[in-house]
Amino acid sequence: MATAGGNSSYILNLAQNTTSFALANGEFAYFGADAFPKYGITFNGVLTKGSISSSTVRNGYRGIHLYASSHNILTGNNIYSNTGIPGGISLQDSSNNILTENNCFSNAVDGIYVYNSSNNTLTQNNTYSNYHAIYLYNSSNNTLTRNNTYSNSNVGLYFESLSSNNTLTGNNSYSNSYGIYLWNGPSNNTLIGNNIYSNSDYGIYADASFGNAFIDGNMGYSISGDSLKNTSAEVYYQPGTPAESLILQGVRLNPTAGIHVTGMDVAGASLISYNQDYDTGTVRIWGNYQLAGSTLTLDYTTQLYVSTATTPKLMRGTGHSAIVEATYDNYAVSQLITINYRSGSWHVDGSSTGIDMLTFTGSQPSLNVPAGNPQFSMNFTQVGTPQEGDTVDFSLTAASNDANKQKKLLFGYSAADYNGRDSAQRQPRRHGQHPYRHDSRELHLLPVRGFRRFHGFVLLVYQYGAGRHTSKWQ
Numbered sequence: 166m167a168t169a170g171g172n173s174s175y176i177l178n179l180a181q182n183t184t185s186f187a188l189a190n191g192e193f194a195y196f197g198a199d200a201f202p203k204y205g206i207t208f209n210g211v212l213t214k215g216s217i218s219s220s221t222v223r224n225g226y227r228g229i230h231l232y233a234s235s236h237n238i239l240t241g242n243n244i245y246s247n248t249g250i251p252g253g254i255s256l257q258d259s260s261n262n263i264l265t266e267n268n269c270f271s272n273a274v275d276g277i278y279v280y281n282s283s284n285n286t287l288t289q290n291n292t293y294s295n296y297h298a299i300y301l302y303n304s305s306n307n308t309l310t311r312n313n314t315y316s317n318s319n320v321g322l323y324f325e326s327l328s329s330n331n332t333l334t335g336n337n338s339y340s341n342s343y344g345i346y347l348w349n350g351p352s353n354n355t356l357i358g359n360n361i362y363s364n365s366d367y368g369i370y371a372d373a374s375f376g377n378a379f380i381d382g383n384m385g386y387s388i389s390g391d392s393l394k395n396t397s398a399e400v401y402y403q404p405g406t407p408a409e410s411l412i413l414q415g416v417r418l419n420p421t422a423g424i425h426v427t428g429m430d431v432a433g434a435s436l437i438s439y440n441q442d443y444d445t446g447t448v449r450i451w452g453n454y455q456l457a458g459s460t461l462t463l464d465y466t467t468q469l470y471v472s473t474a475t476t477p478k479l480m481r482g483t484g485h486s487a488i489v490e491a492t493y494d495n496y497a498v499s500q501l502i503t504i505n506y507r508s509g510s511w512h513v514d515g516s517s518t519g520i521d522m523l524t525f526t527g528s529q530p531s532l533n534v535p536a537g538n539p540q541f542s543m544n545f546t547q548v549g550t551p552q553e554g555d556t557v558d559f560s561l562t563a564a565s566n567d568a569n570k571q572k573k574l575l576f577g578y579s580a581a582d583y584n585g586r587d588s589a590q591r592q593p594r595r596h597g598q599h600p601y602r603h604d605s606r607e608l609h610l611l612p613v614r615g616f617r618r619f620h621g622f623v624l625l626v627y628q629y630g631a632g633r634h635t636s637k638w639q
Contacts, residue, residue, distance in 0.1 A: 385419025
């Protein structure tokens with residue numbers, strides 16, 4: 166019998182019709198070698214299409230490899246004990262593929278590797294006992310939903326290089342060394358409702374990453390609310406690198422290990438957290454948070470932030486598009502919105518609200534979704550004849566819903582050797598201008614004498630109504 170990955174046998178898909186290549190209920194063992202395109206099961210080329218379902222691919226070099234291949238479906242497969250790099254399922258220069266309910270485990274390096282690939286959908290995959298679970302390298306506009314990444318020896322969810330504008334909803338990353346690793350440039354990724362816990366090093370490790378947002382999720386708590394801290398810290402910034410930044414909104418964060426501030430040692434390295442741990446009306450800042458050409462307003466009568474939506478992206482199909490015209494603060498829910506064509510109609514589904522928020526046919530202007538108490542409105546354009554499964558998606562983020570509540574600005578530490586270990590908010594001052602505006606009901610931060618330092622924390626003096634009060638946070 167051939168040794169793992171040492172067999173000259175392989176499967177090469179060159180079919181250009183989806184129905185012409187369909188592997189189902191098969192077992193494929195000891196396939197492949199370290200020679201392109203003989204890796205194992207390979208879809209090779211721009212026009213290749215097909216599907217693999219309910220099959221086992223094991224003890225080979227690579228399990229399944231898609232090269233410059235799009236609009237494929239891999240579902241319900243077991244991919245394990247493959248010895249090559251990256252190992253389990255790999256996508257290279259490939260887009261608009263669907264990976265659903267696959268089990269990728271005990272592969273030498275990665276469970277699922279996405280390289281230079283975009284607009285792929287990964288849903289309900291279990292990746293465990295690999296080195297890395299799901300690894301995105303230079304890959305953008307992908308959607309990862311309800312995946313479980315656990316018991317991997319290094320990273321659960323890895324984003325490297327220009328892996329940007331990805332959407333992650335409802336994923337669980339636990340019992341790895343690192344829950345999420347952001348390295349060397351990933352930016353503007355939106356993470357909604359994810360649970361990162363019980364990792365032996367850090368929940369989120371950030372190294373030269375910028376503008377990523379973690380919304381309505383748990384750090385150091387399981388989905389059921391159990392306190393299961395990430396051992397070393399919930400969030401860690403790599404020291405001495407370009408200034409990292411991260412935004413938290415409505416996150417529950419375990420205070421036992423908390424935020425590790427060693428890497429907040431350069432100008433602009435900061436973390437800002439809104440309404441953390443159910444503490445409505447609060448803004449917490451670690452590090453050196455900078456405002457450039459804008460104003461941080463903490464007003465009793467207004468919300469800390471409004472509802473927003475990302476740019477809709479075409480995940481499957483040809484030419485269809487959507488434009489979000491407006492989001493509605495009173496009703497918007499933080500979730501993934503999926504516009505999916507099935508059974509002759511377009512169905513708008515929400516990962517939190519549920520299926521069929523609205524159904525419609527053809528192109529439609531100014532659709533309120535749902536029709537009553539709408540969360541958003543959109544223009545939708547259908548191109549040609551849609552096919553079953555065509556999909557457009559985007560993420561919707563709720564407003565803070567904290568108007569008419571007292572606001573508090575709280576400061577944590579920065580690195581021990583930076584700024585006397587105190588966090589600071591900095592804004593360039595122009596003559597006659599103040600960075601904070603106020604009325605009789607607004608929390609007013611005194612622009613010069615308002616910051617007083619006492620043994621490693623900041624005592625913030627502010628004016629609220631007619632009196633002065635103090636707020637401190639260590």
